[in-house]
Amino acid sequence: MDEHTLDYKENDVLQEFEMLTMNAKAAQEHILKKILEKNKGTEYLSKFMNGSTDISAYSSQVPVVAYDCVHPYIMRIASGEQSSILCGERIVELLRSSGTSRGEPRLMPSISEDLDRRTFLYSLLMPIMKKYMRGLGKGKAMYLLFVKAEALTTSGIPVRSVLTSYYKSPHFLHRKHDLYNSYTSPDEVILCPDSRQSMYCQLLCGLVERQHVLRLGAVFASAFLRSISFLEQHWCDLVNDIRIGQLNSSITNSVCRSATQGFIAMPNPELADELEVICSSGSWKGILGRLWPNAKYIEAVLTGTMAQYIPMLEFYTGGGIPLVCTMYASSESYFGVNLRPLCSPTDVSYTILPNMAYFEFIPLMNGLKLTDHEEMVENEKLVSLVDVKVGYYYELVVTTFSGLYRYRVGDVLQVTGFYNHAPQFKFICRRNVILSVDSDKTNEEDLHNSITHAKKILENRNYLLLEYTSCTDTSTVPGHYVLFWEIKSTNEDTTTCALLDPQLFEGCCIAVEESLDYVYRRCRAHDKSVGPLEIRLVQAGAFDALMDLLVSQGSSINQYKTPRCIESGLALKLLNSKVIACFFSPGILHGLCKRYCDCSSLQAHLLRCHSSTSFVWLCHYEVL
Ligand code: AMP
Numbered sequence: 001m002d003e004h005t006l007d008y009k010e011n012d013v014l015q016e017f018e019m020l021t022m023n024a025k026a027a028q029e030h031i032l033k034k035i036l037e038k039n040k041g042t043e044y045l046s047k048f049m050n051g052s053t054d055i056s057a058y059s060s061q062v063p064v065v066a067y068d069c070v071h072p073y074i075m076r077i078a079s080g081e082q083s084s085i086l087c088g089e090r091i092v093e094l095l096r097s098s099g100t101s102r103g104e105p106r107l108m109p110s111i112s113e114d115l116d117r118r119t120f121l122y123s124l125l126m127p128i129m130k131k132y133m134r135g136l137g138k139g140k141a142m143y144l145l146f147v148k149a150e151a152l153t154t155s156g157i158p159v160r161s162v163l164t165s166y167y168k169s170p171h172f173l174h175r176k177h178d179l180y181n182s183y184t185s186p187d188e189v190i191l192c193p194d195s196r197q198s199m200y201c202q203l204l205c206g207l208v209e210r211q212h213v214l215r216l217g218a219v220f221a222s223a224f225l226r227s228i229s230f231l232e233q234h235w236c237d238l239v240n241d242i243r244i245g246q247l248n249s250s251i252t253n254s255v256c257r258s259a260t261q262g263f264i265a266m267p268n269p270e271l272a273d274e275l276e277v278i279c280s281s282g283s284w285k286g287i288l289g290r291l292w293p294n295a296k297y298i299e300a301v302l303t304g305t306m307a308q309y310i311p312m313l314e315f316y317t318g319g320g321i322p323l324v325c326t327m328y329a330s331s332e333s334y335f336g337v338n339l340r341p342l343c344s345p346t347d348v349s350y351t352i353l354p355n356m357a358y359f360e361f362i363p364l365m366n367g368l369k370l371t372d373h374e375e376m377v378e379n380e381k382l383v384s385l386v387d388v389k390v391g392y393y394y395e396l397v398v399t400t401f402s403g404l405y406r407y408r409v410g411d412v413l414q415v416t417g418f419y420n421h422a423p424q425f426k427f428i429c430r431r432n433v434i435l436s437v438d439s440d441k442t443n444e445e446d447l448h449n450s451i452t453h454a455k456k457i458l459e460n461r462n463y464l465l466l467e468y469t470s471c472t473d474t475s476t477v478p479g480h481y482v483l484f485w486e487i488k489s490t491n492e493d494t495t496t497c498a499l500l501d502p503q504l505f506e507g508c509c510i511a512v513e514e515s516l517d518y519v520y521r522r523c524r525a526h527d528k529s530v531g532p533l534e535i536r537l538v539q540a541g542a543f544d545a546l547m548d549l550l551v552s553q554g555s556s557i558n559q560y561k562t563p564r565c566i567e568s569g570l571a572l573k574l575l576n577s578k579v580i581a582c583f584f585s586p587g588i589l590h591g592l593c594k595r596y597c598d599c600s601s602l603q604a605h606l607l608r609c610h611s612s613t614s615f616v617w618l619c620h621y622e623v624l
Contacts (some may be wrong), residue, residue, distance in 0.1 A: 010127040021420035027354035038088035064377040078153035087403035097331035109403040126180040139214035142206035148556040161556035188259035201260040217299030221309040235279040243272035286318025302345035333357040349424040361394035434565035437479040438529035440520040450515035467543035480531030509585035532585040542578035
């Protein structure tokens with residue numbers, strides 16, 4: 001096949017996309033009609049619609065809900081009741097999303113035809129990419145893809161992640177004929193449930209095929225970077241395997257082993273020497289281009305909270321390989337595609353596909369804080385897909401074929417424009433308050449923005465903020481915000497010890513506090529109801545260890561997103577055990593102290609509360 005001419009299938013899919021976006025309103029009405037037809041007899045819908053399939057009755061009578069309203073139905077189905085209480089079709093699997101409810105993963109219902117919808121979205125990605133880049137069919141993709149072990153409910157329904165479901169489906173496994181889906185990782189390795197062994201073998205295959213690799217990637221940037229950091233730790237073993245033609249004995253999964261062994265059937269000392277020179281020659285800045293010299297781009301989600309990984313990826317690419325975000329999706333439904341894949345990750349907008357689900361939007365009039373997630377939303381407030389307005393912020397609500405009705409996904413989006421009649425959205429954040437000590441309410445975006453502000457101070461001193469999370473520490477009175485930071489020097493000869501400059505981090509604490517909202521600052525400076533913000537620096541690898549812990553507790557490595565707030569005992573304990581230094585905001589503390597506090601009691605208090613961490617920087621207290 002000549003890859004410069006679109007083949008029939010690609011033309012079909014692009015034409016269908018044109019049709020759908022041109023007729024977005026009709027497509028959405030058609031979708032809702034079909035959903036109501038199929039699901040009108042369910043216990044859930046009957047409660048509100050009494051068997052009707054009238055669209056306006058749906059809009060006025062069916063309430064907008066969060067997960068807690070769906071949860072009892074999911075649990076009933078999980079324990080053996082008919083799918084028909086929620087959905088007209090049989091629920092064939094429950095998809096474990098990265099969101100949690102009361103500490104438990106959320107389970108989303110899924111029916112077999114959902115796979116076709118997901119596949120439709122995937123099938124658009126390469127035809128779109130091909131409009132901007134040539135020659136992509138002449139090589140391979142090193143995409144680091146992982147599955148997660150699945151469980152069965154008592155009634156025998158598989159519980160798994162949406163990506164595990166897709167990678168195990170014939171839709172993924174039978175894609176071999178597709179010119180653009182030639183991956184370096186064998187299916188058996190992708191399907192290996194042990195993510196460490198899978199990562200090792202996928203990297204090995206990618207290294208062996210390094211000259212043929214045209215695309216690198218993972219689903220989320222966090223998993224890609226995690227794999228590169230794994231490579232940084234294990235390249236000696238990988239190179240040794242290639243040199244002697246024998247797979248490391250730590251790979252014990254027999255299917256994974258035999259699929260990978262074929263890649264290194266013969267000793268290859270030349271390739272091993274090349275790789276050794278590249279990996280051992282000092283800085284890893286720009287290493288990706290040296291290891292995979294023909295890579296044309298790196299694909300991963302880099303929007304939303306993933307945006308913080310852009311500097312680190314740019315470090316590994318040396319700025320020489322474009323970063324591409326292609327799609328926006330979730331376990332509830334897939335949503336949209338980026339029609340300008342080569343734009344900067346900070347400018348990415350996703351065009352919603354009107355055939356994925358029925359979409360509605362809660363307008364967020366006063367910025368992002370209009371409604372709390374728990375608050376009731378009046379039905380008439382909702383805006384339909386084609387009626388959203390450019391520049392405005394909305395919270396996404398979906399109605400799916402598989403039993404979610406006016407369900408709040410929890411994502412906040414901003415409209416940036418339209419493609420034909422389908423709106424395009426910038427992903428802003430997940431709608432959730434993550435830190436709150438008093439009347440202050442800091443959501444993920446507030447925190448992200450204030451940290452973005454502060455990390456410029458680090459970057460000016462040649463340090464990158466690799467990862468962060470937060471918690472509220474209410475063991476102090478008043479309680480205060482704690483940020484866990486893992487940082488890395490971009491200056492090769494700077495050691496970690498040299499990083500511990502109190503002034504630098506105190507400056508960062510102040511910058512974060514100054515960027516937080518009015519209520520926070522009022523609580524800090526006036527009401528004295530929030531204590532000085534603290535940054536706890538953690539040792540290198542602490543966030544990898546956190547990921548390992550959370551993956552071992554059931555998170556999927558593919559869908560893993562570093563939680564921006566840690567509440568659980570074990571995760572918090574782990575991070576606290578990795579702390580190498582603590583710093584408090586002195587500026588506001590100083591002002592606060594002069595105006596409102598008894599210095600000596602606050603000093604004693606801080607010492608008491610933080611004596612358990614590995615280091616306490618007493619110098620902070622001198623500013624008191
Ligand atoms: P999950 O339910 O685990 O599949 O995660 C889905 C969530 O991941 C979405 O609701 C978003 O919050 C986030 N997400 C998925 N795709 C993107 C994207 N392209 N950009 C930003 N966030 C995303």
